Amino acid sequence: GAVVSQHPSWVICKSGTSVKIECRSLDFQATTMFWYRQFPKQSLMLMATSNEGSKATYEQGVEKDKFLINHASLTLSTLTVTSAHPEDSSFYICSAPKEPYEQYFGPGTRLTVT
């Protein structure tokens, strides 16, 4: 299967600071990437769709000014959690679709806000 990487895999930050998470498709190009968050023992919740060369599309209830998404190239999307608070602590996962119908996930980033 294809490979999607995420960096960092784990990050601790203080309340009020910002954190950037990178998602890369290593062996294929992705004009679209997806960002999910997952709380313990719960399923994936789609946050936003990242589009190369255009603005991201956010799901209802997700603050676009808090979760900044930039799809800088065909292999890189970044999610920046701005002014992080403890309630933003979660597991963030990105995915990238690969033609014709497969979709591959990154290993996830565990964010802890203290």
Next chain:
Amino acid sequence: QKEVEQDPGPLSVPEGAIVSLNCTYSNSAFQYFMWYRQYSRKGPELLMYTYSSGNKEDGRFTAQVDKSSKYISLFIRDSQPSDSATYLCAPKQTGANNLFFGTGTRLTVIP
């Protein structure tokens, strides 16, 4: 009604048992049906996918889709402790990139 319904479990079986994991869906436009396996604190891993109705076998795993009843199944034969994980069904429409996830079923295979 949710797009995809999946029994969250947990499901515990002894090693060697046959496991049946199931989902139902409501959107008749779904044409591709994915199964993902997610180990604790890891990203989901694509296990199998099928197109439209029918069966697909890969080793100990068999995916089955019945579009007439909107029912998706994943069977695991000769289950192993290493199969202990959460299994997520995720159908999608033709031409669309986004997946619709079930809640996931947590499976534990007891040695």
